[in-house]
Amino acid sequence: MTDTLTPPDLPEATEPERRASRLETARRSPLVWPVLALVLLLAVNTVATPTFLLVDLSGDRLSGPLVNIARNAAPLVLIGLGMTLVIATRGIDLSVGAVAAIAGAVACVHIAGSPDPGAASTAVVAMSLALACCVALGLWNGFLVSVLGIQPIIATLVLMTAGRGLAMLVTDGQITTVTNGVLSGLAVGHVAKVPVAVLVALAVLGLTAFVVRRTALGMLVEAVGINPEASRLAGVRSRTIIWTVYVFVALCAGLAGLMIAGNTNAADANNAGLWIELDAILAVVIGGTSLAGGRFSLAGTVVGALFITTLAVTITNLGIPSQTNYVFKAIAVIAVCLIQSPQVRHALRRRRTPARTVAGGAA
Amino acid sequence: MLRKSLIAAAAMTLGAASLSACGSSDSGGDSGSGGSGGDETITMGFAQVGAESGWRTANTTSIQDTAEAEGIDLKFSDAQQKQENQIKAIRSYIQQKVDVIAFSPVVETGWDTVLQEAKRANIPVILTDRSVDSEDDSLYATFLGSDFVEEGEKAGQWLVDNASDMDVDGDGSVKVVQLEGTTGSAPAIDREEGFNSVIGSDDAIEVIASQTGDFTRDGGKKVMETFLSSEDGIDVVYAHNDDMGLGAIEAIKAEGLTPGEDIKIITVDAVKDGMTALANGEINFIVECNPLLGPQLMDLAKQVVAGEEVEKRVVTEETTFTQEQAKEALPDRQY
Incomplete structure (x- = not known):
């Protein structure tokens, strides 16, 4: 599903490059740098803690740092997938963190207030209710952007600011603690040893990839992002497409919010999903999708999300003091973004050109 | 075009800000005394850190309930753990000429300027729960909180x-x-x-x-x-x-x-x-x-507004719990 993401007609792919080896093509894939950065981070962690890459298969579930990273990355992956499509239409959604908080709040408050808080049926009703709220919020965002034509960054800023207020209204400003196996199962449960959160994220990834790559939808999304006016004239119903992606990202955010709530068995209106919108945008950018819209990479976003989650773990694992951990994070992110910059990559490539065969072989 | 969207942005932000303000200022601001003036109702501006934990929520509830019981007009704001929000809130309290400002600083440093402004406006400041790191302790009346x-x-x-x-x-x-x-x-x-x-x-x-x-x-x-x-x-x-x-x-x-x-x-x-x-x-x-600072805070506020001398540091009463003590204390726990 990812190979379609590196079509041979990359803008910078000139005639001579097309004839280059497959290795060269791989080196020039937008995915290679984020993957390398992730591998480098994992290597650093392995040096600090030799058992870092070990996955323990013996228990009733997989365990180990890598499994924790995959599980903790799931909410970010979900939101990142939605964000990728929104960004591909030349939009952005800043409200996902608030939507996630609302989803957790609605679900937990419903469970806490029901006569049978531990029952699976209660959880199913609560989670459906929460996701329905998120769809409504997505419809609102989509309406503002596609019908009223408000710029996405402004349209979604409304909900980003007001959304946590709504979540606090739902929870009455309290951290609502619940004990429900199904809700916590979504975050910490496991099926056939694999964490449920990872399976859910994979399922959404698979579904999204299928819909956008095996139908024309992906192409239409890109068309809308590249030139909304031209695509409208060509008969693409851009309004419907834009509306749909905002509903989709809100739904993803809702699912992520349920996972975040399930992870600690509590809805924390203030902190659940705080700044996750920025992490999601970062994941999309690290993954090689341009904020200017158009071509997008779902696989890139997943790698970006894994990178960000691994970075957070690295800070703790290396024992970097709390006072300096933002600096560390900043340096790592800047490094990856620099590598992603076409100018920097071009400069690097030019320097390598004289020794192309050697460099290509070594890479 | 750019101008238009800038105006739209400003309008939206204002709208959003007033919306979120509606969400958090639920304390009885309907007494209509509006600022200091000559009446005896004390107006207190309180800039809370946020609602980051159950502790903080209990703290907020205690302050709001006590204010209502004591007939103090409380203007409450939630800074959502951001210093800039808190500074903004304190500045707006200074403009509204409240009788006394109380707040729990999000972080220790960076308060001198805004506290100077309060001092120049002759509004006493009470720090609750967390202190500030400042050379000049004349900037606040007292610090009520845990050690x-x-x-x-x-x-x-x-x-x-x-x-x-x-x-x-x-x-x-x-x-x-x-x-x-x-x-x-x-x-x-x-x-x-x-x-x-x-x-x-x-x-x-x-x-x-x-x-x-x-x-x-x-x-x-x-x-x-x-x-x-x-x-x-x-x-x-x-x-x-x-x-x-x-x-x-x-x-x-x-x-x-x-x-x-x-x-x-x-x-x-x-x-x-x-x-x-x-x-x-x-x-x-x-x-x-102990988050239940409300009663002590309101007492201090009354004394400060009346111009009485108060201790620079008031420590809240606190204890510790082992597992056995928790079992005994849990049924009567308020928060």
């Missing part, structure tokens, strides 16, 4: 007194991991300092890793997950608040260990969820940090 260093010392003292039970793996040393509060906040700095100063007396006790969990359950859980894989032989978790401790409990359980037995847990705060976990044996010791 976080002492809380850290109490936690450390209990660990030293029970060191033999705390060495779970029996290797002769007690290995502690610390979950710090928000970096730069007074409770995080002082609880670490107090704790370290006491455990220094026992060579067997050492803090092997320390990282911020931002006072949240999610933060505590994620940091603890990594500690469990990166550190060997963790005996004790020392969390700067209950919520991070509760997050650590989830992480320890997920690892197949029993919190409170395989790994001992010491926290600070004593909110209801924490006390419940203590009574259930999942936490071993909690140092109380």
